[in-house]
Amino acid sequence: MPSNFEIAHLWVFWLLPLPLLIYWLLPPLRMKSASITLPVYEKAVGYTGEKPRKSALVKRKNFFQWLVLALSWALVLAALSSPQLVGEPEMKVKTSRNFLIAADISFSMAQNDWVIDGQKARRWDAVKEVMHDFIQKRQGDRMGLVFFGSNAYVQAPFTPDLVTVTEMLDEADVGMAGQMTHIGKAIAKGVGMFEKDTIETKVMLLLTDGIDSGDDVLPLDAADMAAKDSIMIYTIGIGDPGKSGSDLDERTLQDIADMTHGQYFLAKDESRLAEIYAEVDKLEPIEYEEMENRPVTLLYYYPLGAALGLLLFSAFIGSLVQLIRALKRREGGYV
Known part of the structure; x- marks a missing residue:
């Protein structure tokens, strides 16, 4: 029986720019982290006369990470839109x-x-x-x-x-x-x-x-x-x-x-x-x-599975890169 591809909730794709709006409108999340303590830190402050102040490190994502996040968000929205194959009506x-x-x-x-x-x-x-x-x-x-x-x-x-x-x-x-x-x-x-x-x-x-x-x-x-x-x-x-x-x-x-x-x-x-x-x-x-009966085959699990697989792949690549860097540092190299 021939089937037609349909998207049940097309309006979901209006949420595509939502992450950008959150990025631009909400303030950055600040998290405290431990710093390295120097035994001569106080002496260095006295010599220079500089007053210690709080500082922040902004961790930036590379192009690959941004691409993974964007694709994952699009795939999640695709799953929420409920794609489906709809067959011919049966009486x-x-x-x-x-x-x-x-x-x-x-x-x-x-x-x-x-x-x-x-x-x-x-x-x-x-x-x-x-x-x-x-x-x-x-x-x-x-x-x-x-x-x-x-x-x-x-x-x-x-x-x-x-x-x-x-x-x-x-x-x-x-x-x-x-x-x-x-x-x-x-x-x-x-x-x-x-x-x-x-x-x-x-x-x-x-x-x-x-x-x-x-x-x-x-x-x-x-x-x-x-x-x-x-x-x-x-x-x-x-x-x-x-x-x-x-x-x-x-x-x-x-x-x-x-x-x-x-x-x-x-x-x-x-x-x-x-x-x-x-x-x-x-x-x-x-x-x-x-009574009209239209056979429907739901396809949401395909984009949802793709999003999950993409995030797992990204996490695996990130862990692999960190492992390689750690091994190089151990051997005296620097990345």
């Missing part, structure tokens, strides 16, 4: 809503009256196949799964990990929740899941091929609970109500959708179910906020 998906699929897996979903690739298949197998594509298209939503029959249970809690949701869908099969169809329990279970989450936009997709057979939680009572919690329910009826043996209660599914400001769909076969999912996608388009 990340921020979850905008919870989308719950409540699917009927009662015994009636095992009827072998649907067609997949020209072959007879169970209703549940056809529903799962189409549902896979639908789930994968919901990038940006937190998906959850509730399966119901005689009872309702959570197969997958709300998560942005759609791969895991798909795997949990594959693990479910007809009869795992009992043989009856309790739509009211399914909606109530979904309401409970939404209540535990903080995301405000809540959508439920309810699929069933039967009529509610429960008496503890009625479907319309559960739908009223969902409406009070601002949960929108899209209901999908599976099967053909005109055929004999169909228990599909379209009236109840229509009322549930109306009460929660959703919509009712009838899926008589796999192709129609796929069309319904496409319609739901249009009704609930993926609307997510984009």
Whole structure:
């Protein structure tokens, strides 16, 4: 990924002349040091008649020392300015809503009256196949799964990990929740899941091929609970109500959708179910906020390390020069 070089705090370089201002404006630092005591010093003062006075020695730096200090100061400021490599912005998906699929897996979903690739298949197998594509298209939503029959249970809690949701869908099969169809329990279970989450936009997709057979939680009572919690329910009826043996209660599914400001769909076969999912996608388009993430590589340690290395090198050279001078003095030479 291409990166651009940037300096985060360019104003730091206005401090470059600060050492010169300090040198010119502040008085020199005076430090006392021991002097050599001469045994005939008092006599020499008496002979000359001069009055002793305090004196000062100004230690001057050579050009090399000034150059090292100037470069070190510039490198320290370069480190403080926070040089960095900034990559191209990356857009990340921020979850905008919870989308719950409540699917009927009662015994009636095992009827072998649907067609997949020209072959007879169970209703549940056809529903799962189409549902896979639908789930994968919901990038940006937190998906959850509730399966119901005689009872309702959570197969997958709300998560942005759609791969895991798909795997949990594959693990479910007809009869795992009992043989009856309790739509009211399914909606109530979904309401409970939404209540535990903080995301405000809540959508439920309810699929069933039967009529509610429960008496503890009625479907319309559960739908009223969902409406009070601002949960929108899209209901999908599976099967053909005109055929004999169909228990599909379209009236109840229509009322549930109306009460929660959703919509009712009838899926008589796999192709129609796929069309319904496409319609739901249009009704609930993926609307997510984009978070801009710009990868940043900090480079401050390069100038800081260079400044430290330069000062250490200068100290080493100074010590080496003093050592050479001391050796020459010891041999009787003078530098």
